[in-house]
Amino acid sequence: MSSLVSARGVQKRYGSFSVLNSVDFEIERGITGLLGANGTGKTTLLGMILGLHRTDGGTLEVLGIDPWHAGHEVRALLGYAPEHHVLPPDVKAADFVRHVAELHGLPRADATVRASDALWLVGLGEERFRPMGTMSTGQRQRVKLAQAIAHDPQLVLLDEPTDGLDPLQRDNMLDLIKSVSSEYGIDIILSSHLLDEVERVCDSAVIIGDGQTIASGTLDQLRTQxxxxxxxxxxxxxxxxxxxxxxxxxxxxxxxxxxxxxxxxxxxxxxxxxxxxxxxxxxxxxxxxxxxxxxxxxxxxxxx
Amino acid sequence: MTQPQIFDRGYRRFEGPRTGKSGAFKSLVIYSVRSSLGLGRAARHKLFPAAVIVFAFVPAVVFIGVAALLPDELVTQEELLPTYSEYYNFVIADIFLFAGFVAPELLCTDRRTSMLGVYLASPLSRTSYVLGKAVSTLLMVLTVTLGPPLLFLIARSLQNLGPDGFGDWIATFGRIVLSSIIIGSVYSAIALVASSMTDRRAVASAATLLTIPGSAVITDLLVVDANFTPHLRLLNLLYLPRALVFRVFGETSEGWPRAENPTASLWLAWIAVVGLSAFVVWFRYQRLLVRR
CATH class of the missing domain: 3.30.70.270 (Reverse transcriptase/Diguanylate cyclase domain)
Known part of the structure; x- marks a missing residue:
């Protein structure tokens, strides 16, 4: 099987400011960490994978599709959990997850059932009818994970999924991410600036710095290469x-x-x-x- | 004997059919309409939209009551009931108040939360997102522009005060629908432009509520007091949609709204206001950098 995501010489500029100079990597199945300090272009790269930003050079393929020219096709196959956890406070978690599942093409009845199942999976089964504004940061992070997987995507993009969590919540979230991938075969790209959490859950990593790929490959390769x-x-x-x-x-x-x-x-x-x-x-x-x-x-x- | 069944529940892969972009668009519109009505949310979110909708129906109910209680001859001779185009004079403030509430609720909230990022990570494009929000806003505003005149039409028809014959009835019905779209689209468009410029709902609402009467004050000052060309009145957002509605019903009122502007110029101004507003909102969202 070809790579899930393939980037060759990808560049991105905002005006005269260059965010990505030349990024090359192949992302294979499993959990891949997208590593880099804040401001190195990780979120921009996720946006390009989602087909929201055009590349200014190089080629990018996601699941064999050019995301810029067939963005809706790619996005139908992806799940995405944004970095910020300012979700609509007065909306119930189940309604929110169902809505996102419908946005990704699930019929209403299926979306309702799967929203419930996804929330049970992330440990919010009993809390699913609570407004998200009454939930803790850890619970909101779980809601974001649930909405990202409810429609059964082929690839899930998680942008800083442990942001704002205390150490115990962070451990629980990382365990959850690992189990989602290993038990249900969902491939995940986890964007993070925390290296230890990537080492803990990821099979491979892409390290970005100074607008370029610093290293990429499986963790074993990276440790020895x-x-x-x-x-x-x-x-x-x-x-x-x-x-x-x-x-x-x-x-x-x-x-x-x-x-x-x-x-x-x-x-x-x-x-x-x-x-x-x-x-x-x-x-x-x-x-x-x-x-x-x-x-x-x-x-x-x-x-x- | 009933056979035992095992219900195998839990998260699993999904093999069923998917609805694609059209399903995403439909879901966006339904969710947006529900959200602006406060459905699925705490009771306090339902109060304002419910109150505005009720107020829009109040004049219709009062006039229906008058028609029911007083003799038909008196109602007809004294012209106690307004025409359909005149009806909007009673509820125009209610209509743009509602537009000024709904559009910020739908656009600003998504930008303040992470919802815009979630929407754009779905099969929706920026254009289909904006279109969905515009359709949702218009549908909501139509509840106050279309609902009351329709109720008025039905009530008049039941009391034999309405249009005579099926053909006239259908024609009146069509004019009511067209009029409600004309008024609803202008105020929705202005509210959407204001909402696309700021993340803050209160600011967007205030901008909407100031722009519409503000345009009337300024154009009246220029035309009436400073003797500028009456065509400037086409920029009067209180005058333009109502004047057009009068023309739709074939009425040229001697009083307000004034009949100085030709019908074609009113149509052109309406197209310009709605079209330019749509372009501004679309352009704004094409350029918007989603950071959440």
């Missing part, structure tokens, strides 16, 4: 570890943390050298592999 080194745990005492480290320092950058060595350089080459040295010194190797970096390290390291 850039500046990756080799990490080795030795079965040795401190002196032996220091001896190996000093020998390696003539060719590589090496840092030591108790029995762990972190060695810069290509893993294959480093690996054979380390094994050779350990064999000569009769030291055992407990663990060996590429360095694992947090997504934050990738993001900060790349953008620096």
């Amino acid at each position: 850039v500046g990756g080194g080799t990490r080795v745990e030795l079965d040795a005492n401190d002196d032996q570890v220091e001896l190996i480290a000093n020998t390696l320092r003539s060719d590589y950058t090496v840092s030591v943390e108790r029995r762990w060595l972190t060695i810069g350089g290509a893993p294959d080459e480093v690996g054979s050298r380390v094994l050779e040295l350990c064999d000569q010194a009769r030291i055992g190797v407990i663990r060996y592999g590429p360095t694992r970096r947090s997504l934050e390290e990738v993001y900060l390291g790349e953008s620096a």
Whole structure:
């Protein structure tokens, strides 16, 4: 299957101000985090995926469709939860979710049933007839998730879905997002500036900064693809570890943390050298592999 | 013996037919009309629209009562009942008050909340969104421009005071419908323009309620006191729709509204006011940056 969203050299300007210079990525199935600091163009990119903004350069395809020229076709297949949670305060959650489902083409009877089902799914079954103005921020975020999935979209765009939530509510929301994707096979793009929540729920990520794609791919790829080194745990005492480290320092950058060595350089080459040295010194190797970096390290390291 | 059944409920994939853009448009209009009537909302949201609608019907009910209580000859000879075009003189303030309430409720609220973003993320386009809101506003305003004269027509017909014969009745019915659209469209258009310019409902309502009588004061000053051309009166938003309604009913009143403007110029002015307003609202929404 082709990518859900494919961007090649996408550009966007507002007058003389360039928001996106050249953005390239492929978004595959699962949950994808759209990462970037505030003001880096994440919401603009979501708007372009929805077909609300025209690209000023490059090509963008969503579910194989050009969203600008066939916006209504694309939007019928998407669910969207906006960032702000200022929903109409005097409207009941069930009425609101049903209305959004109808907007996406569900007949009224189906929309009514599915609105109820979606609200039960997000944990608001008992609260569904309450006006949204009487709900907590966490409940309103859940209503937004419910309206985004009620019409059974192929792809859901969630813009900062944990904004304004306390840590416990945030954990619950992230669990909910993960279960919606894993249990019902709904693909999700989660826009966020909080890296830890992307690491927690996403299968892959697109990192945007300075109007460009800084990195994209699965989280495993992102953790190893850039500046990756080799990490080795030795079965040795401190002196032996220091001896190996000093020998390696003539060719590589090496840092030591108790029995762990972190060695810069290509893993294959480093690996054979380390094994050779350990064999000569009769030291055992407990663990060996590429360095694992947090997504934050990738993001900060790349953008620096 | 009844067979046991298992009702398998819960969220699941949807395989049924979808209604597409037309379904989205219909849903937008129905939701907007319900919302502006306060349906599905707390009681306080129903009070104002209900009161305005009731007030629009009050003159019709009073005149029907007069016609029912007094002898037919007296009613006819003394011309106690207004004509259909004259009826609007009694409710014109009610009509533009209602337009000034409904349009801000429908447009400003969506922009202040996240609803506009939700709408534009649906199969609706900006154009179909604006069209849906305009249709909703007009439908609402028609309740006060069309409902009372229709009730008046039916009551007159039942009391043998109405048009004679089926042909005349249908013609009068058609004129009432056309008149209500003429008046409703002008005030809806002005209210929609005001509402497209601000997120604040109170400001949009105030702008609507000041613009309509304000246009009358200014044009009267220019035409009557400063002796400018009577064509300026075409910019009088109290005069223009009512003058056109008089022409629709074939009446040229000696009093108000004045008969100085040819019928064609009235039609052209009406088209210009409604068309220009529609363009302004459409253009505004094409350029609007949705941040929520």
